Amino acid sequence: MGTVVYDRVALIGLGLIAGSMSLAMRKAGLAGEIVGHARSAETRDIAREIGLVDRITETAAEAVQDADLIVLAVPVGVMGAVAAEIAPHLKPGATVTDVGSVKQAVIEAVSPHIPAGVHFIPGHPLAGTEHSGPRSGFATLFRNRWWLLTPVGGSEPAAVERLAMLIRTMGANVEEMDAAHHDLVLAVTSHTPHLIAYTMVGVADHLKRITESEVIKYSAAGFRDFTRIAASDPTMWRDVFLQNKDAVLDILGRFTEELFVLQRAIRMGDGAHLHDYFTRTRAIRRGIIEAGQDTAAPDFGRSLTEPPGKS
Amino acid sequence: MGTVVYDRVALIGLGLIAGSMSLAMRKAGLAGEIVGHARSAETRDIAREIGLVDRITETAAEAVQDADLIVLAVPVGVMGAVAAEIAPHLKPGATVTDVGSVKQAVIEAVSPHIPAGVHFIPGHPLAGTEHSGPRSGFATLFRNRWWLLTPVGGSEPAAVERLAMLIRTMGANVEEMDAAHHDLVLAVTSHTPHLIAYTMVGVADHLKRITESEVIKYSAAGFRDFTRIAASDPTMWRDVFLQNKDAVLDILGRFTEELFVLQRAIRMGDGAHLHDYFTRTRAIRRGIIEAGQDTAAPDFGRSLTEPPGKS
Numbered sequence: 001m002g003t004v005v006y007d008r009v010a011l012i013g014l015g016l017i018a019g020s021m022s023l024a025m026r027k028a029g030l031a032g033e034i035v036g037h038a039r040s041a042e043t044r045d046i047a048r049e050i051g052l053v054d055r056i057t058e059t060a061a062e063a064v065q066d067a068d069l070i071v072l073a074v075p076v077g078v079m080g081a082v083a084a085e086i087a088p089h090l091k092p093g094a095t096v097t098d099v100g101s102v103k104q105a106v107i108e109a110v111s112p113h114i115p116a117g118v119h120f121i122p123g124h125p126l127a128g129t130e131h132s133g134p135r136s137g138f139a140t141l142f143r144n145r146w147w148l149l150t151p152v153g154g155s156e157p158a159a160v161e162r163l164a165m166l167i168r169t170m171g172a173n174v175e176e177m178d179a180a181h182h183d184l185v186l187a188v189t190s191h192t193p194h195l196i197a198y199t200m201v202g203v204a205d206h207l208k209r210i211t212e213s214e215v216i217k218y219s220a221a222g223f224r225d226f227t228r229i230a231a232s233d234p235t236m237w238r239d240v241f242l243q244n245k246d247a248v249l250d251i252l253g254r255f256t257e258e259l260f261v262l263q264r265a266i267r268m269g270d271g272a273h274l275h276d277y278f279t280r281t282r283a284i285r286r287g288i289i290e291a292g293q294d295t296a297a298p299d300f301g302r303s304l305t306e307p308p309g310k311s
Numbered sequence: 312m313g314t315v316v317y318d319r320v321a322l323i324g325l326g327l328i329a330g331s332m333s334l335a336m337r338k339a340g341l342a343g344e345i346v347g348h349a350r351s352a353e354t355r356d357i358a359r360e361i362g363l364v365d366r367i368t369e370t371a372a373e374a375v376q377d378a379d380l381i382v383l384a385v386p387v388g389v390m391g392a393v394a395a396e397i398a399p400h401l402k403p404g405a406t407v408t409d410v411g412s413v414k415q416a417v418i419e420a421v422s423p424h425i426p427a428g429v430h431f432i433p434g435h436p437l438a439g440t441e442h443s444g445p446r447s448g449f450a451t452l453f454r455n456r457w458w459l460l461t462p463v464g465g466s467e468p469a470a471v472e473r474l475a476m477l478i479r480t481m482g483a484n485v486e487e488m489d490a491a492h493h494d495l496v497l498a499v500t501s502h503t504p505h506l507i508a509y510t511m512v513g514v515a516d517h518l519k520r521i522t523e524s525e526v527i528k529y530s531a532a533g534f535r536d537f538t539r540i541a542a543s544d545p546t547m548w549r550d551v552f553l554q555n556k557d558a559v560l561d562i563l564g565r566f567t568e569e570l571f572v573l574q575r576a577i578r579m580g581d582g583a584h585l586h587d588y589f590t591r592t593r594a595i596r597r598g599i600i601e602a603g604q605d606t607a608a609p610d611f612g613r614s615l616t617e618p619p620g621k622s
Contacts, residue, residue: 193537218457271388
């Protein structure tokens with residue numbers, strides 16, 4: 001076992017991220033005790049049944065008692081309410097972090113409730129799957145993924161370093177970033193792509209000339225990756241769009257402009273424009289593979305159970 | 312080895328699909344001799360070097376000499392020209408098929424050149440990866456994938472059944488479909504998703520406030536699947552959009568309408584609308600997993616080299 005970084009960790013919310021954190025911290029021996037709370041009695045029951053954390057409490061206030069690290073792992077729309085509820089029960093010197101996909105709105109909602117002497121260090125692990133709930137976590141979720149921290153004025157460097165050490169030991173790479181910049185970057189790399197995928201899947205669902213079974217049968221041709229994205233947790237994503245409204249609307253506007261230019265090229269038969277555009281986007285993919293964020297394995301259109309092999 | 316279905320097969324074009332067909336036919340012993348031709352001398356050299364087919368010819372006309380099955384595996388924009396070139400050299404009783412992603416335009420371009428006594432059976436394997444070229448093929452590419460045939464008036468049932476047998480033995484599932492319906496279904500499940508992915512990757516590339524290295528570093532959060540799609544062969548996709556113009560423009564119009572409704576819900580803060588929409592799209596994903604076209608493994612945001620495991 002490794003070195004204990006926090007004697008007691010409280011996880012508020014017991015979904016994919018909190019569950020994976022518990023399993024990763026336990027595996028590496030990073031916490032003395034892991035306490036958990038979820039608002040739903042069903043989630044608490046499942047977490048208890050599978051032993052996801054060391055102890056389950058009925059209230060968030062109880063969970064944070066004497067905790068050295070408190071992780072807010074709830075949809076971003078309820079971060080403020082949870083912060084208000086736990087604030088009177090926080091131990092002086094404790095660190096509060098969150099794992100929300102939006103940072104400015106969470107900081108605005110949570111900061112006012114944090115008492116003096118408690119460190120608030122907003123965070124966002126860029127890790128996840130299309131599954132959610134207490135059974136969806138696994139210890140290796142964060143391995144080789146980025147975990148962005150957006151410290152606010154007054155985040156004590158020693159407290160930030162301690163949290164970063166915990167995160168690194170769970171396998172992730174830590175990077176600090178300004179909250180506004182975070183929200184713009186994520187609008188491009190995550191939020192808008194999710195909205196677009198949701199939209200495309202919705203279009204397919206509405207088309208009466210194509211049966212649902214045809215859409216499903218022939219999904220391997222490109223659509224499949226969209227449906228995977230569009231299967232993500234509806235509550236989490238509703239809140240992300242509402243809480244990162246400005247950046248998402250900005251990027252959506254640019255997306256629509258760009259799409260109209262390509263649409264016009266198709267209508268006009270401007271093959272040279274299309275070919276140039278597709279050649280440039282191909283180069284970006286190469287950059288991602290070189291940066292180690294994906295493999296060059298020909299996954300597209302294939303299933304994980306049948307890794308392709310030269311033969 | 313299995314039963315030889317065609318004594319001599321000619322592959323015109325030696326990219327991902329033709330290469331995979333050669334490897335799959337060879338593995339199953341389905342062809343007496345596999346002859347190949349590619350327009351580019353470099354492609355022919357590579358194919359010769361890696362022994363992709365049994366014999367390489369300098370011209371398409373030479374390749375189809377005495378061939379019992381001719382496979383047009385070139386971008387859909389040049390199918391007509393290739394058909395015109397090979398037509399005088401086709402053996403009576405031979406079957407010509409193609410593997411283009413668009414069917415109506417290919418039928419219009421190719422049919423007029425097919426001599427009486429030769430069977431033309433248009434086809435489309437729904438299989439591929441984001442890689443292209445003579446080195447990208449592998450024998451299992453078609454396993455458990457759909458291969459759509461869109462026979463034209465006068466496609467002889469016995470000739471269709473013979474081709475279907477070859478395809479099934481390469482591991483794919485055969486289904487017959489009307490060419491116009493094919494083009495609409497594919498516009499939804501493949502062509503429009505590709506255009507959208509290309510667009511989103513292009514938007515990211517243009518944003519000056521975000522560095523390219525940031526886009527690449529943080530791509531795991533949803534954008535990565537888009538970049539994989541947007542890395543597909545530019546020439547093939549240019550032709551697909553130009554040749555399936557009507558269906559793609561129809562679906563793009565619906566997509567934009569739908570996107571504007573969701574965009575308005577974000578602007579207005581209509582969380583209920585967003586949540587309902589995202590809940591419906593999640594159900595479609597479940598259908599795809601149940602149909603065996605993907606696994607429920609939590610691949611999203613993960614790399615193939617690290618399959619997630621509960622621990």
